[in-house]
Structures are given as structure tokens and as C-alpha cells.
Amino acid sequence: MLSPGTTAQADPPAPVVRLPRRRGIEFTLLVVAVLLSVYGYCDVGLARTGSVPPGAAGYGAGLGVLALLAHLAVRLRAPCADPLLLPIAVLLNGLGLVLIYRLDLETPGDRAAPTQLVWSTLGVGLFIAVVVILRDHRVLQRYTYVSVVTALVLLALPIFFPAVNGARIWIRVAGFSIQPGEFAKVMLALFFAGYLAANRNALAYTGRRVWLLQLPTGRVLGPILTVWLLSVGVLVLERDLGTSLLFFGLFVILLYVATGRTGWIAVGLLLAACGAFAVGWLEPHVHSRVEDWLHPFASIEAGRGPNQLAQSLFAFAAGGFLGTGLGSGHSILIGFAVKSDFILATAGEELGLAGLSAIFILYGLLVERGIRAGLSLRDPFGRLLAVGLASIVALQVFVIAGGVTGLIPLTGMAMPFLAQGGSSVVTNWIIVALLIRLSDSARGRSEEEQQHEEQHQEHREQHDGEVAP
Amino acid sequence: MTRYIRHAAAFCALLLLALLANATRVQVVQAPTYDENPANRRNTIARYGQPRGDILVGDRAVTGSRDSGEQFRYERTYKNGPLYAPVTGFASQVYGTALLEDAADGVLAGTDRSLSLLPLWNDLARARNPGGRVVTTLDAAAQQAAYSGLGSRRGAVAALEPSTGRILALVSTPSYDPGELSGTDSAVARAWARLNGAADKPMLNRAVRQTYPPGSTFKVVTAAAALDSGVVRDVDAPTESPDPYRLPGSSARLTNEVEGCADASLRYAFQWSCNTVFAGLGVEVGPEAMRTTAAGFGFNDRKLGIPFRVSPSTFDTRVDDAQLALSSIGQYNTRATPLQMAMVAAAVANHGSVRTPYLVDRTTTADGDTVSATVRHTLRQAMNPVTAVRLREMMTDVVEKGTGMNAVVSGATVGGKSGTAQHGVHNSGTPYAWFISWAQADDSMEPAVAVAVVVEDAAADRGDISGGGDAAPIARAVMEAVLDR
Numbered sequence: 001m002l003s004p005g006t007t008a009q010a011d012p013p014a015p016v017v018r019l020p021r022r023r024g025i026e027f028t029l030l031v032v033a034v035l036l037s038v039y040g041y042c043d044v045g046l047a048r049t050g051s052v053p054p055g056a057a058g059y060g061a062g063l064g065v066l067a068l069l070a071h072l073a074v075r076l077r078a079p080c081a082d083p084l085l086l087p088i089a090v091l092l093n094g095l096g097l098v099l100i101y102r103l104d105l106e107t108p109g110d111r112a113a114p115t116q117l118v119w120s121t122l123g124v125g126l127f128i129a130v131v132v133i134l135r136d137h138r139v140l141q142r143y144t145y146v147s148v149v150t151a152l153v154l155l156a157l158p159i160f161f162p163a164v165n166g167a168r169i170w171i172r173v174a175g176f177s178i179q180p181g182e183f184a185k186v187m188l189a190l191f192f193a194g195y196l197a198a199n200r201n202a203l204a205y206t207g208r209r210v211w212l213l214q215l216p217t218g219r220v221l222g223p224i225l226t227v228w229l230l231s232v233g234v235l236v237l238e239r240d241l242g243t244s245l246l247f248f249g250l251f252v253i254l255l256y257v258a259t260g261r262t263g264w265i266a267v268g269l270l271l272a273a274c275g276a277f278a279v280g281w282l283e284p285h286v287h288s289r290v291e292d293w294l295h296p297f298a299s300i301e302a303g304r305g306p307n308q309l310a311q312s313l314f315a316f317a318a319g320g321f322l323g324t325g326l327g328s329g330h331s332i333l334i335g336f337a338v339k340s341d342f343i344l345a346t347a348g349e350e351l352g353l354a355g356l357s358a359i360f361i362l363y364g365l366l367v368e369r370g371i372r373a374g375l376s377l378r379d380p381f382g383r384l385l386a387v388g389l390a391s392i393v394a395l396q397v398f399v400i401a402g403g404v405t406g407l408i409p410l411t412g413m414a415m416p417f418l419a420q421g422g423s424s425v426v427t428n429w430i431i432v433a434l435l436i437r438l439s440d441s442a443r444g445r446s447e448e449e450q451q452h453e454e455q456h457q458e459h460r461e462q463h464d465g466e467v468a469p
Numbered sequence: 470m471t472r473y474i475r476h477a478a479a480f481c482a483l484l485l486l487a488l489l490a491n492a493t494r495v496q497v498v499q500a501p502t503y504d505e506n507p508a509n510r511r512n513t514i515a516r517y518g519q520p521r522g523d524i525l526v527g528d529r530a531v532t533g534s535r536d537s538g539e540q541f542r543y544e545r546t547y548k549n550g551p552l553y554a555p556v557t558g559f560a561s562q563v564y565g566t567a568l569l570e571d572a573a574d575g576v577l578a579g580t581d582r583s584l585s586l587l588p589l590w591n592d593l594a595r596a597r598n599p600g601g602r603v604v605t606t607l608d609a610a611a612q613q614a615a616y617s618g619l620g621s622r623r624g625a626v627a628a629l630e631p632s633t634g635r636i637l638a639l640v641s642t643p644s645y646d647p648g649e650l651s652g653t654d655s656a657v658a659r660a661w662a663r664l665n666g667a668a669d670k671p672m673l674n675r676a677v678r679q680t681y682p683p684g685s686t687f688k689v690v691t692a693a694a695a696l697d698s699g700v701v702r703d704v705d706a707p708t709e710s711p712d713p714y715r716l717p718g719s720s721a722r723l724t725n726e727v728e729g730c731a732d733a734s735l736r737y738a739f740q741w742s743c744n745t746v747f748a749g750l751g752v753e754v755g756p757e758a759m760r761t762t763a764a765g766f767g768f769n770d771r772k773l774g775i776p777f778r779v780s781p782s783t784f785d786t787r788v789d790d791a792q793l794a795l796s797s798i799g800q801y802n803t804r805a806t807p808l809q810m811a812m813v814a815a816a817v818a819n820h821g822s823v824r825t826p827y828l829v830d831r832t833t834t835a836d837g838d839t840v841s842a843t844v845r846h847t848l849r850q851a852m853n854p855v856t857a858v859r860l861r862e863m864m865t866d867v868v869e870k871g872t873g874m875n876a877v878v879s880g881a882t883v884g885g886k887s888g889t890a891q892h893g894v895h896n897s898g899t900p901y902a903w904f905i906s907w908a909q910a911d912d913s914m915e916p917a918v919a920v921a922v923v924v925e926d927a928a929a930d931r932g933d934i935s936g937g938g939d940a941a942p943i944a945r946a947v948m949e950a951v952l953d954r
Contacts, residue, residue, distance in 0.1 A: 253480070257473040300508040310508065316495045317503030318511050330511050330540075353496040357489055364485045371478045375471060383470060387477055394481040398488060407491040 022083040023075050029087035030067045037063055037094025040326055044102045047327030059101075062117065063094050066124045073128040077135075078440035082373060085439065088366045089432045092417035093120050093425065095359070098326065099346050100420050103339050106332040112339050112420045119422035123429030130433035137437050141381045144194030148227055151187035154180035155234045168238040181243050182414070182423035185392050186430055188247060189254075191227065193384035196258035200380065204259040239285055242399050242413030248272055249395045254388050258380070286409075293409035308334055308342065312404045316348040316356075323352025339420040341412050344404050360401070363416070367394040370435045376442030386438045389431050510540075515597060517541035517562060522577040522600030522835060524557050524569055526607045532557060541653055545570075550646035552616050555625075555639050555674045556605060556828065558777070559647035563657055568674065569603060569828065570647075572776040576601040576832045576840065583840050599835040606635035606830045611918070614950040615640040618943030623925040625675035627808040628947050631815035631907060631916045634824030634848075636775060638920070638947055639808070641675040677779045680804035681923055684890030685742045685936070686903045687799030689813050689860060690784075692739055693821075693852040694762035695750045696859060704859055707732040714745035717790035723748050739863040740871040742887065744798050751797020752790050759797065760786040765851035766813050767823060768805070775808075775828045782809035799890060807921045810905045813851075815919035817864060817884065818907035821857035823848045860884075868906065875941035876906050878948050881917075883908045885944065887936030899926055904940030908948040918951040920944045 038060035045053030067090045074081055097120065101113040134140070157171055157180050164170045170177050196203070202220040236244060252268035255261075280286045291298070292309050299307045306314065315331040318324065329349035334342045348356045370390030374383045396416050403410035414424035416431075495503075503509060520534035520543045531553045533546040541562040547553065558568025566574050575581030577600050584598040608628075615626035619642040628638035649660035664672050673679055695701040701708065712731035713722040723744050730743035738746035751759055763769065763784035773779040785792070785802035795801035805813075808826060816823045824846075831842040852860070864884025867873040873885035885906030892898045902924040909916040922940040 253477050257470060257477050260470070260473045297506070297508075300506065306506075306508040310506075313495055313499075314503050314506065314509040314511065316492070317500035318509075319496055320500055321497065330514055333510060348492070348496065353492055356492050356496070360485060360488055360492070364482070367481050367485075368478065371474060371481070375474055380470065383474065387474055391477065391481065394484055398484040401488050402491065405488070405491050405495050407487060 021079050023071075023079060026074065026083035026086055027071055029083065030071055030090055033087045033091035033094060034060065034064045034067050036091060037098055040095060040098040041101065043325070044098060044105070044327040047325055048105055059097070059117075062121075063090070063097070066090070066121060070124050070127055070131075073131045074436060077131050078436050080440045080444035081436040082369045082439035082443065084365055084369050085432055085436055088362050088369075089417060089429065092359070092362060092366075093123075093429075095347075096343065096415075096418035096420075096425075099343055099418065100339050102327055102350075103332060103343075103346060105327070115422070116420055116425065119425045120429075122422070123426040126426060127429040127433040127436075130430060131436055134434075134437055137382050137385065137434065137441055138379060140190055140385070141194045141197065144191055144198070147187040147194070148191040151184040151191060152227070152230060152234075154184040154187065155238075158238055159234070163239075169240045169243075177422075179421065179423040181238075181240055182421075182427040185243070185246065185250075186389075186427060186434070188227075189250060189385065189388035189392060192251060192254045193381055193388050195223065196254055197379075197381035197384050200258040203255075204261060236279060236283070239283070240412065241279075241286060241289070242396075242403075242411035245399055245411060246392065246395045246413070248275075250388060250391055253391045254384055257387050258384060289409045289411065293406065296406055308337070309404070309406065309410055311335070312342055312345040313406055315342075315345040316405060319349040319352040319356070321353050323348075323350050323355055326350045337412075340414060341400060341410075341419065342404055343415050343419045344401055347418070348405075359418070360397070363393065363397045366390075366432075367397075369439065373435060373439035373442045377438060382438055382441060386435065386442075389435055389438075392431060393428070513562070514540060514542075516578050516580070517543050519543060519579060519597065519599060521545055521560060522579065522602045524553075524573075524577070525602055525604045526553065526556075526609050526612070529609070530602075535651075537652060539653060544651040545648065546651065547646060547648040550648050551644035552612060552640075553607075554644045554647050554672075555641040555676055556607060557647060559650045561647075561650040561657065561661075562653045564650055564661055567672075568777045569605070572774070573603045573829065573832065576603060579835075581840075584834055601835060601840060602833045602837070604830045604833065605828055606630075606637065607639070607828070608637040608951055610950040610953065611638040611947050612640060614638075614946040615920075615922075615943060616642070616644075618922075618946045619924065622939075623669055623675075624923050624940075624943075625679065625807045626920065626922050626943060626947060627676045627806070627811040628918055628920040628951070629808075629811050629815055629824075629826050631819035631919045632824070634815075634826045635830070636808075636826050636828045637918060637951055639674075639676045639828070641673065641679075643669050643671045645671040675923070675925075676807045677775065677777075678806070680780055680782055680806050680809075681901050681903075681925075682803060682890040682892055683799040683805040683810055684888035684901065684903050685744075685799060686810055686813070686886050686888035686905045686921075687797070687803055687805070688739060688742065688747045688888075689817060689864070689886050689905070690763055690766055690768075691747045691751050691754070691759070691797045692735060692863065693766075693817075693856055693860060694754045694759050695735065696856040697762060697852050698754050698758045700750060700753045701735050704735040704863065707734055708738065708746050708750065710738075710743070710746045710749045712743075712745045714748050714794070716748070716794050717752060719791045721791070723794070736863055736866065739886075740866050742872060747798050748794035752794050754797075756786045756788060756793055759793065760784060762852065765823070765849050766816055767809055767848065767851075773825075775826050777828075779808055780806055782806050799888060807923050810903065810921035810923075811919050814864075814884070814886075814905040814907045814921060815916075816851040817857055817860045818909065818916035818919055819857075820854045821852040822850045864907070872937040873904065873906065873941050875937050876904065876945045876948070878908055878945055878952060881908045881910045881948070881952055883945075883948065885941065887941060889936050901925055902936045902939040904936050904944045906941070906944045906948065908952060910952050918948050920947045922947075 041059050042052045042056050070086055100116050104111045104113050158169050161171045169179050169181050199220050255264045280290050296309045311334040331346040331349045367390045370386055374386030377383045393416055400413040400415050402408040414421045416428040523530035524532045531548050534543045535546050537544045545560045558570045560566045560570040579598040579600040584601050611628055615638045624642055626638055626640040629636045645664050650657055713724045715722050725743050725745055727741045730745050733743050733746055768782045768784040771781045782805040792801050796803045812823050825848045827843045829843055832840045861884055868876050868883045868885045872887040876883055876885045888903030890901040905921045907916050907919040922943045924939045
């Protein structure tokens with residue numbers, strides 16, 4: 001999956017390889033992504049009314065302009081960036097808009113697609129802003145502690161607002177609903193990456209050794225453990241299980257990548273198991289989710305009709321291999337949250353296993369490209385940040401897709417780019433913008449840092465020490 | 470750090486593989502189970518996602534479809550709903566299907582595999598055929614005549630073609646409009662509650678799902694048994710019957726509504742409906758021979774479907790002689806559907822053989838290609854052909870100079886038998902008025918129609934006259950409608 005050539009960076013002297021910039025490929029892929037989305041949009045109309053929907057041209061033009069602007073920003077400010085990242089984001093976002101538009105047809109009183117388009121535009125705007133303004137990702141390391149404070153504030157904010165559908169994760173201001181926890185993901189990834197990059201040696205090599213485990217000193221471990229516990233604690237208060245699971249996974253992965261200590265994973269899993277058991281036992285909300293997961297059809301047998309998970313499984317099953325075709329399924333039976341948490345069920349029913357696999361593979365590529373940027377980078381902060389951001393995407397996809405397909409207990413979370421939800425779309429665009437910046441640094445290194453390296457030999461020695469501790 | 474990043478990448482790949490494997494499990498391995506889960510509404514949605522095929526009477530559809538734009542999209546409409554309700558039944562989004570809508574559901578909904586040229590391909594592509602059509606054997610004029618004849622009274626009519634078993638009319642009153650049960654709105658639920666709660670049971674198909682004591686019309690069966698078993702060899706010979714008749718082993722006495730029944734001949738007893746004579750004959754014939762003959766006409770047959778289920782008509786054989794005497798005049802535990810009594814009349818008209826009645830002539834695809842046609846076959850020989858000839862004469866006498874003079878049809882030979890069935894505790898209910906008959910046009914070789922009519926709330930004056938007075942005119946109207954074709 002990952003090409004072994006990427007380790008060549010560590011071998012002195014680095015060969016002067018001028019990586020192709022591949023902006024033309026990115027453009028071509030973007031055209032394909034926009035056309036595929038427009039095709040899907042037309043397909044919905046054809047299946048529903050027998051004619052191309054009137055908004056098709058406008059939708060295509062809008063998505064096309066957004067893609068083009070994003071592409072221009074990348075071309076001008078991150079010319080060496082990975083050419084797959086942006087087209088995947090555009091395709092997933094475009095497909096998400098199609099699915100939401102398609103579900104809007106079933107709920108005439110609740111049109112979500114136009115709002116989602118506005119949020120997507122905002123997301124692309126922020127993407128462009130990040131790519132243009134942020135010239136070097138290493139700048140972000142300075143904001144390690146600002147990030148964590150911001151993240152905690154964002155996470156804590158919804159406590160002061162009323163709960164929506166059982167979860168206290170929303171704030172409503174002037175008609176707008178925002179999920180601050182979504183933005184906190186990026187902030188927390190920044191903090192973890194910054195803190196671990198600065199303290200990883202201390203974490204790995206200091207402190208006492210207890211049995212197989214090298215315990216770091218409390219001074220080093222304390223802050224990060226506190227932050228993690230705080231965020232998870234807040235999330236449990238807010239009943240946002242998906243995000244707490246995500247933060248936990250992110251924490252363990254980055255700790256492992258930074259220190260290379262397998263013991264951390266064991267400790268992490270142990271803590272998680274204890275935490276999950278305690279929460280599942282104490283919190284009826286969680287308990288019922290686990291029950292639903294174990295017995296998705298219990299409510300049917302009890303005569304109460306199918307619950308959401310059962311309806312979701314029915315939708316996936318109805319899709320079969322090839323799906324019913326866009327616009328021809330009945331995933332609306334899922335009811336509440338069909339456009340957000342359960343959007344994947346619509347994809348599963350109407351695009352089938354084939355389409356669902358394609359979507360999973362798109363996410364897989366996005367994650368893999370992010371991690372590859374991390375591998376190619378030399379500074380620990382950048383590497384950890386890239387892995388962290390990619391892991392956020394991977395964990396989000398796993399938690400929600402696994403939830404709606406009955407693989408793991410269902411926790412509310414937005415499918416990146418696909419699901420209805422402004423905060424989520426915006427956040428994921430920022431994640432992709434950061435990955436673009438990181439991959440540009442990684443791939444551009446061969447020209448820019450070539451000169452750097454010639455001037456600063458000691459720089460390289462530092463790197464060598466890092467790669468093989 | 471590179472190594473650990475690779476591990477992280479492998480972990481992410483593992484998550485992805487788990488998702489793909491699980492998606493395959495849900496969408497391929499478990500899919501059939503999930504699809505068939507009764508709580509999964511997709512089957513129902515698909516079923517109503519296309520117009521349902523039509524039910525035809527003659528060349529005209531008596532059903533239709535209305536696009537509601539709702540989730541269960543196409544709603545069934547009915548032309549002349551109350552007239553045809555005992556045949557069509559209903560097709561409701563909420564309450565399912567009944568009668569022909571139920572029995573021919575696969576064809577009408579398009580799910581029947583015989584509708585598709587390539588059934589396997591259809592299974593694979595999950596394609597659905599357009600709904601097929603069901604062509605009934607009904608005669609629109611006869612159906613209308615029966616329905617108008619019953620009017621506002623409670624009752625039922627069954628008419629069939631004796632030589633084939635084709636059902637020409639099947640009416641039950643009071644009736645209802647099955648269209649009221651189409652759709653999903655609250656009006657449907659209200660209609661359902663109202664129809665089910667109504668005292669006169671409009672959704673009960675009295676022609677095939679309700680059994681009545683057949684009263685004197687059952688004397689046709691008893692006469693056939695007496696002649697076939699040799700208990701009576703000469704229809705004009707005296708039968709040595711007392712009047713009144715003391716029920717064997719009991720002090721109860723059976724009397725007649727008319728004079729001259731003592732020692733009456735079978736012909737006289739049949740023409741004037743002497744209870745005493747037939748009660749005695751039944752006892753003489755014995756339970757076993759009576760059962761055989763009754764079964765020959767179709768009594769005690771639990772399997773009859775036309776294609777929807779017909780309630781079995783019963784002739785009880787675990788009886789003592791007194792009960793047998795009463796059973797032989799269509800009382801005690803003897804019960805029959807109007808369709809069963811039409812079959813009795815048809816057997817007499819059709820040389821003693823009973824054809825299996827059927828309501829569906831053929832089913833076709835939406836384009837009109839025949840998918841299947843009903844193969845007619847003899848049910849059984851109910852009596853000797855010679856016995857049938859004698860019974861024809863006696864039934865003709867009833868219409869020409871007996872209790873059935875209201876059934877005379879000009880230009881045709883008509884045979885009939887009236888009946889009045891007492892029921893209720895100590896016979897307190899208003900008697901059911903019966904009339905069964907058949908008609909054969911004078912210029913025809915075959916009888917055209919056999920019909921049975923029952924009127925539940927007939928005029929209160931007792932006696933066989935009420936069968937002839939209330940039910941016979943309806944039978945005549947039906948016979949005339951068929952003969953006029």
C-alpha cells in the first residue's frame with residue numbers, strides 16, 4: 001500500500017529528484033469528479049420524474065467553480081501537493097450534495113441541500129484561505145497551547161445550550177446550528193501533534209520502568225492525559241459518544257506513532273474497555289445503543305416496529321450488489337437523521353455494494369495520501385499532524401460507517417463530506433487544506449529543502465536520529 | 470517514526486477492510502433475510518409502486534388505479550364496487566387483500582413468475598412485471614339482476630352454468646365499496662372500523678362464506694338419495710308416510726304447511742314440499758347413503774376454492790334417526806352456502822353431474838397474453854342420470870304448478886325448489902327464504918343457468934310460500950338475464 005521508496009529521504013545524500021507537480025492530473029480528476037456529481041444529480045431527476053432536474057446546470061456550474069477556485073489556490077500556493085486529495089474531497093462533497101438533494105425530494109418540507117451547498121462553499125472558501133495564508137505548516141506548532149485551550153472551550157460551549165435529540169453538542173446562534181466539537185477535532189490534532197513532537201523523547205525514554213512498561217514522568221504525561229480526560233469527560237457529559245471514541249483513537253494512535261511504545265496501545269485499550277464498560281453501565285443512552293447493536297431486530301420482535309438501525313440494515317440489504325439506482329431506493333424509511341448520520345445507508349441502497357465500496361476506497365485513498373504525506377515529511381510535528389489528520393478521517397469513517405452497518409454500536413457522527421452538517425463539511429475541508437499544505441511540503445522538499453540541506457548539514461543528522469531511535 | 474506511521478497506516482487499512490467485509494455481509498450474505506423481514510416495508514412499497522392489474526367482467530375492467538403520490542403509491546379503485554365486492558374483495562395498503570384480490574394477488578401485483586418471459590433474469594435484476602389481468606366468468610347482466618333483485622334486503626345469490634361450472638353471478642347484500650379501504654389515510658381506518666362493526670356485516674360474503682340451513686331446498690338431495698338408493702322406485706307411488714310424522718325415538722311430531730301429505734307420492738311431496746314425507750324417506754335411506762349422496766353434491770368438501778376459499782357446507786352423519794329426519798329436510802345440522810345450493814340445482818340440470826365451480830376464466834399479462842386458463846373438470850357424479858331426469862321433471866312441476874310459480878320464464882324450461890329455513894333458538898328467527906332453480910332455453914340442448922337465492926329477512930309469514938314469494942322472483946330475474954344473452 002505504501003511505497004517503500006519514501007524512506008529514501010533518510011539516506012544521505014538524498015538524490016536530487018524533481019518530483020512532477022501533477023497539477024494537470026489534479027485538474028483532470030477534478031473535471032471527472034464534477035462530471036460524476038452532475039451525472040448523479042441528473043440520474044436522480046431521471047429516476048424520479050423522467051427528466052433532467054432544472055437545477056442540474058446550476059449545480060454543476062456551482063460545484064465546478066468551487067473546484068476550479070480550490071484548484072487555482074493549490075496551483076498557485078501549493079504546487080507540489082498531492083493531486084488526489086482535492087478531487088477526492090470534491091467528489092465526496094459532490095456526491096453528498098446529490099444524496100441530500102435526493103433525500104430532499106422525499107421531505108418537501110425540509111430542504112437541506114441548498115444549506116449544505118452554502119456550507120460547502122464556506123468550506124471551500126476556508127480551504128482556499130488555509131492554502132493561501134498558511135505558507136508553512138511548522139508555524140502551527142507555535143499554537144500548540146492556543147489550540148488546546150480553543151478545543152476545550154469549543155467542546156465545553158454546548159453545555160450551556162439545550163440538548164438536541166439527546167446529545168448536547170449543538171450551539172444555536174441566530175438560526176444557525178453549529179457543532180463546535182467538529183472544529184475541536186482539528187484543534188486537538190494540532191495540540192497532540194505539537195505536544196508529542198516536543199515531548200516524545202521524554203515520553204519514550206524517561207521515567208520508571210514497571211514490568212514491561214516504560215512509564216514517563218508525570219510532568220510529561222500529565223498535561224496530555226489531562227487534556228484527553230477532559231475532552232472525553234466533556235463529551236460523555238454531552239453524550240457525544242462518536243467524538244469521544246474518535247478522540248480516544250486519535251490520542252492512542254499519535255502516542256504510539258510518537259513514542260513507538262506498544263505498551264501505550266495496551267494501556268489505551270485497557271482504559272477504553274474500562275471507560276466503555278463504565279459508561280455503558282451508567283448511561284442509559286449508551287446502554288440502549290449497545291443493546292440495539294447486539295439485537296437490531298429486538299424492537300420488531302417486541303411488536304414496536306423496526307428501529308433506525310434495523311431500517312438502515314434493510315436499506316443496505318435492499319441495495320445488494322448493484323443498488324437500486326439513485327433516486328429509486330426507500331432509505332427515507334430510516335426517518336430521523338437519514339440525511340446526516342445515516343446518509344451512508346442511502347448510498348448503500350441506491351449505489352449498492354459496488355458504490356459503497358467505491359466510497360470506502362475513496363476515503364481509504366484520502367487517508368493513505370495523508371499518511372503518505374506524513375511519511376515524506378521530515379519534521380516530527382508535520383509527520384504527527386499528517387498522521388493525526390488522516391486518522392481523524394479514518395476513525396470518523398469507521399465509527400459512523402461501522403455503526404450504520406451494524407459492525408459496532410451506533411454513535412452519532414457525520415460521514416466526512418457526505419453527511420448533512422455544516423460544521424462537519426467545513427472542518428473536513430480544513431483538514432484537506434492542511435493535508436494539501438503538508439503534502440506540498442513533503443513533495444516540494446526535494447527542490448526547496450535540497451538547498452536547505454546543503455546549507456544545514458546538521459539538520460539532516462537530527463533527522464537520522466529521529467528515524468531510527 | 471516511519472515504522473510506527475506504517476503501523477498506523479496498516480491499522481487504518483484494517484479498519485477499511487473490516488468495513489468492506491461487513492458491508493458485504495449486510496448487502497450480500499444477509500440481504501435475503503433482511504429483505505424478507507416482515508417489518509421491511511420495501512416489498513409493500515414496491516407492490517404498490519406500480520398500478521395493480523385489473524379484474525375483468527366480460528371485456529370491462531371493474532377495477533382501476535389511482536396515483537396517490539404517497540409512499541404506497543397506486544391505490545385501487547373500483548367501478549360498481551358494492552356490486553362486485555363479493556367477487557373482487559379489496560386490496561388495501563393497510564388491511565391486505567381479500568377474495569380474488571387475494572387469491573390472484575401474484576398475477577395482479579406482477580410478482581407471479583409466470584408473468585415474465587425470463588423469470589431468472591427478473592430475479593437477478595430485481596425487476597417487477599407490470600400487473601397481469603384476471604378475467605372472471607361473471608355475467609354482468611346476471612350479477613346486476615341479482616343485486617337489484619335483493620335490493621336493500623340481506624341475502625345472497627349464486628348462479629353458475631351447469632355444464633361448465635362457470636360462476637355467472639355472485640352477490641351478497643348488503644355490500645360495501647372496497648375502494649373505501651384503498652390508501653392509507655385516516656378515512657380508510659374509519660371505513661374499516663365502520664364496516665367491521667356494522668351489525669349487518671357488509672364485508673361478509675354471504676354467497677360463499679356464510680352457511681344457512683337450506684330448508685326444503687335440501688329435499689332435492691333427499692329425493693336424489695331416495696331414488697338412487699331404491700327406497701323410492703316409482704315417483705307416483707304412495708310413500709306410506711304418516712301425517713303428522715313422529716320423530717323416531719321421540720315424542721315430537723313433524724307437521725306440514727299443506728294438506729294431502731299423508732301417504733303422498735314423491736312427486737306430490739316434492740311439489741308441495743311435504744316435510745313428513747322427506748323426513749321419513751331420509752330415515753329409510755339411512756345416514757350412510759344420505760351422506761354419500763350429499764357428498765356427491767359437494768357437501769362436507771373442505772377443499773373447494775373458486776379460487777378463493779368457499780366455506781364447507783355440512784351434512785352431519787353422526788346422528789340418531791330423529792336428527793337424521795330433521796337433517797333430511799334441511800334442518801338440524803345441515804347447512805349450505807348459496808353456491809352449494811346452486812351446485813345442487815346445477816347437478817339436476819346437468820344429468821346428475823356436478824362441475825367444479827370456478828370464477829376465473831383466465832389470467833393474462835398486462836398486454837393480454839394468456840398466462841393460464843382454468844381447466845374445467847367434473848367434480849363428481851351426484852346421482853344417476855335417470856334420477857336426474859326424474860328430478861328435472863319434479864322441479865319443473867314445482868315451477869309450473871307448485872310453490873315456484875314466480876320463477877316462470879317464457880321461452881325456457883325452468884325447474885325450481887323453494888325453501889324456508891327456520892333458525893334461531895326455538896326457531897324464533899325470521900326464516901330464511903330460499904329458492905334454487907335452473908333454466909334451459911327451449912331452443913337449447915344445455916341448461917343455461919342454475920341459481921340459488923337466499924333472503925335472510927323475508928316476509929314474516931311462515932311457510933314455503935315465502936321462498937317462492939321472496940326468493941323466486943330474484944332467481945327469475947337472474948335466469949332471464951342469462952337467457953337474454
